[in-house]
Amino acid sequence: MSEPIERLWGGRFKAEPSEALQALSRSDPSFFRLAPYDLAGSRAHARELNRAGILNGGELQQLLDAMTQIEADFSAGAIEPSQADEDVHTFLERVLTQRLPALGGKLRAGRSRNDQAANDLRLYLRAEARKLALAVLDLQRALIEQAQAHVHSVTVGFTHLQPAQPVVFAHPLLAHAQSIYRDLDRLIDWDRRTSRSPLGAAALAGSAICMQPELSATELGYDAPCENSIDAVASRDHVAEFVFIASMLAVNLSRLSEEVILWTSRQFRWVELDDAYATGSSIMPQKKNPDIAELTRGKAGRLIGNLSGLLATLKSLPLAYNRDLAEDKIAAFDCIDTLRLVLPAMAGMIRTMRANADEMRRQAPLGFTLATEVADWLALAGVPFSEAHEITGELVRACEAKGIELGDVSAGMLADVDARLAPDVLAHVALDAAVTARCGFGGTAPARVSEQIARLQSAIDKQAAWAADYRGPAC
Incomplete structure (x- = not known):
């Protein structure tokens, strides 16, 4: 029965x-x-x-x-x-x-499932935002730990996936950390807008019984009740925004994952993953695969789909509540559950990976990555940069003809290309000189990178304080 x-x-x-x-x-x-x-x-x-x-x-x-x-x-x-x-x-x-x-x-x-449902999900998301923040912060600290170990490890930076200019390895690590920092900053800002209680809105018009929703709001850790009872039960922009932040975070994790996949390849040989954070092949005994990075990269598409689906659901919904809104939880829960899996794995992978500083340094000057140093030296000597660019291009062409890199150029070869290429330029065509020269704010000079690390540590400490200072229900 x-x-x-x-x-x-x-x-x-x-x-x-x-x-x-x-x-x-x-x-x-x-x-x-x-x-x-x-x-x-x-x-x-x-x-x-x-x-x-x-x-x-x-x-x-x-x-x-x-x-x-x-x-x-x-x-x-x-x-x-x-x-x-x-x-x-x-x-x-x-x-x-x-x-x-x-x-x-x-x-x-005095209440309805409409304001109950809206309230339940707000409370859940605000609490989960703090848990998500702690997992993000652990990944951030792993990136910072690796950056601290490689402030002086020179490698090559890329544009268009082509060798471009020398940088210290800490610099691209911190570039990923900065983008993830903004994701968490978005979450904190989202929480400020979401800290409004829908209780008391009832079905849509408000309650004739519950006349002090501001007291319930305070009890549940909100800043205040929603301003408009219809909006309180009918809107899910805060859910869509949460899913967007989760999707943007997943995209940034995917970009970091792609870099790790490249760095660990035989062609790069920059990084070796710890055995505990890599897998093998069922047929090829020699393989060591970056599965965490690949799975993370794949799941980014799933979270983007959650956002697209939720926005499509919300489009053109009339006021006030509609059962279509039940789809909000499908999208939000899947984002949270996915990131719960991804973030600890990513943090462990980054924290335990071993960078090959010698190999990175060997590769750093290859592909004429020091060419900009020549052009900059000429410009500082008074040569219009348009001419300096052409002269440096001729020097690169001459090196290619001889099968050498810029670091192998002789004083005589410089004079053959252009009389303005004095031997003094050779002191600037060096890896350490190149990265040290980028000493403006945000540049790759080791001193500036160390300053960036200190600022980022301070910034994420503030984010950690936000995560710890939640006044909502302890569920």
Whole structure:
């Protein structure tokens, strides 16, 4: 015999919902992770009903005690949703009314599943944002640790994936760290906009019973209630923005992954991965594959798809609430679950990888990466840069004809190319001189890179303080 169906609606219907409707309408199993947040909102709502005179002090305490026990039972796996529970709200009200038959039904007064659903997801995302931040910060610290070890390790920087100019290896590592820093900064800024409580909005028009939503907002760690009750239940731009930030983070992780894949290749030989963070081949015994980087790169496309799908869902939805909005959780949960897997693996891979500084230095001057030093020297000597560019190009062509690099050029060869190429230029056509010369703010000079590391460490310490200073419900 099937379980009796308990719904939060149905009084005006004569017929039972069809099996097809029930199957479509029932929440995805992943949605029930919101149970602790639904209970947190219910506790705040119960206090509001007490202020409204619907619950007396004794009733309030009974409800609060019952909900505390329900949360403990759910966490322990002692209770779980049944097939008859349409959603998390139905599930928890069913359990509550089983335990407090006369009192449990009072809790529904003055609220709707519309503001409950909006509140549950906001609370969940704000809490998960902090957990996500801690995982991002661990990756950031791994990048900084590697950068600190390679402030003086000279390698080659690329444009168009062609050798361009010498840089210290710390510099590209920090370039990735800077982009990821901005992702976390976006998350902090997102939280400021999301710190508005939808409780009290009810279905759409506000509640005639719950008249002090600002108190519930404070209890739940929000800054204030939403300004407009329709907007509170109808809008999901904060979810779309969260998914965008997650997608942008995934894109930046994908770019870092691509670099690691290149660095670990036989052609580059810049980096060797720790055995614990690499895999082998089922047929080729010699292989050591950067699977973490490849899997991360692949999952970026998945998160981009989540964002595209959610934006398409939100497009043209009329006010106020529509069931289409249930798709918001599918996108958000998948982003969170994916990043939970990716970030620790990436942090471990970066922290344990070993860079081959000697090999990077050997490759650094290849492909005439020091050519800009010649052009800059000429420009500083008073030669118009347009001419300096041409002269340097002729020098490169002469080197190619002889099969040598710029570091092998003789004083006589310089004079043959152009009389203005004095032997003094040879002191500048050197790796350490090239990177040291880039000593402007943000440049690759070791002293500047060390300053950048110090600033970035200070900046991420502030982000860590934000992650630790959450005043919302401890679910």
